[in-house]
Amino acid sequence: MNKMRVLCTAVVLALGTMSASAQILIGQTAGMTGSVAASVNETIAGAQLVIDAANAQGGIGGEKIEVLRMDDAFDVKRASENARVLIEDKKVVALFMSRGTPHSQAIIPLLDKNDVALIGPSTGAMVLHKPVQKHVFNVRSTYQREAEKAVAHLLTIGVSRIAVVHVTDSFGQDALEGAMNGFNKAKATPAATVPADRDKPDYAGIVPKIAAANAQAVLWIGSGTAVVEGVKALRAAGSAAQVVTLSNNASSGFIKQLGSASGGVIVTQVFPNERSIGHPMVKEALALARAKGQNELSPAALEGFASAKVLVEALRRAGPKPTRAKVLAALESIRSLDLGGGLEVSYSPQDHSGIDFADLSIISDGKFKR
Incomplete structure (x- = not known):
């Protein structure tokens, strides 16, 4: 047994x-x-x-x-x-x-x-x-295509003073190149190009540069909470500039983290509308x-x-x-x-x-x- x-x-x-x-x-x-x-x-x-x-x-x-x-x-x-x-x-x-x-x-x-x-x-x-x-x-799809499309859209609707904030890593440099392609094709230049540390952005230094450029819009190239806190700092300083960011921030969590500062923020997308049930x-x-x-x-x-x-x-x-x-x-x-x-x-x-x-x-x- x-x-x-x-x-x-x-x-x-x-x-x-x-x-x-x-x-x-x-x-x-x-x-x-x-x-x-x-x-x-x-x-x-x-x-x-x-x-x-x-x-x-x-x-x-x-x-x-x-x-x-x-x-x-x-x-x-x-x-x-x-x-x-x-x-x-x-x-x-x-x-x-x-x-x-x-x-x-x-x-x-x-x-x-x-x-x-x-x-x-x-x-x-x-x-x-x-x-x-x-x-x-x-x-x-690529960040370069997204960034170029974002710049082209802003310029097309008459927004000419566009600041670009970009994280100082390979992602930031890559997306910046796409943004510059958009400017170059329209024979335009950014109102300001502002680098930002990936882990500890210096908002006290970044936001005044955006204000000094009298920017109508800001293409903010960064990830997650770094962009969230940047948008909040921008609004706290009284800026009403249109904020645009890339699809790496296309999450429900990003919206929740932005809270009351989320309204009107443009986010590029690389997939169809998530509510297009057709x-x-x-x-x-x-x-x-x-x-x-x-x-x-x-x-x-x-x-x-x-x-x-x-x-x-x-x-x-x-x-x-x-x-x-x-x-x-x-x-x-x-x-x-x-x-x-x-x-x-x-x-x-x-x-x-x-x-x-x-x-x-x-x-x-x-x-x-x-």
Whole structure:
């Protein structure tokens, strides 16, 4: 009898081990706490809608997708170390949705060393598009296109005195280049160009420069709470300048943090209106969200949703027991993948850019409106 119990116990343990191993491990490092936590956690929620739906249908070849997430608090060094742990220790088959330009750049040497794909980094940095990074597969549009569109819009409606505040890192320099493209095409110049430290912006020094330039509008290139506190400082100083910022701040959390200062702030967008229920991708995402008791989507959630659709498609194409090499090959094979409503993603060895879409929204009554 004891032998039988031992045997049964061994079988149960073996089955438990098989069940635990029947998983496809994906790694993610992002600022789940810290200055960008609001938008990061909304992108995660949007991505999980797709992953949970795929797992509910049996996963990929009978294997469930599990995302191992590590918080880097939007710190570049922590992002790099997290990526190393995920790749070298946890043996993930791919990385997914890192957040931040310098953070994603810091991960690239690890991707190249270990031949691992990074799918859908949550940054629109041109440096991840050109020259082509072999292991980086972008989903969203570029910051340069967003910034150029924002400047062009302001100039078109007669706003000529535009100040640009930009964070002093690779993200800020990248988006600034896009803004300057907009000025140059219109043969215009910014009223002021003001650098800002990423972690500790000196609002007492920044805001007077905007005021001295008599700016009608401010394109504020930064992330999360750094932009929130900047807008509040600007309003506290009595400035009524139109504020424009980029899609990395397109989250419900950003609006909540702005509070009474949110009204009229323009935010560029890289996905369709999250309330356009006639749009196939939005309709699909909203149906999955409502099944979980969530009645609304945010632009950040849509970004996560779109990126996860690319992830799941790559895993399906990779076939049973996907490896790092199979996932890379599968990604390279994607041509005209319609995420819904004509939002297409195509990759090739010469091009790892994703969706080419940019739009503008304005915050009104606590919501993004277009």
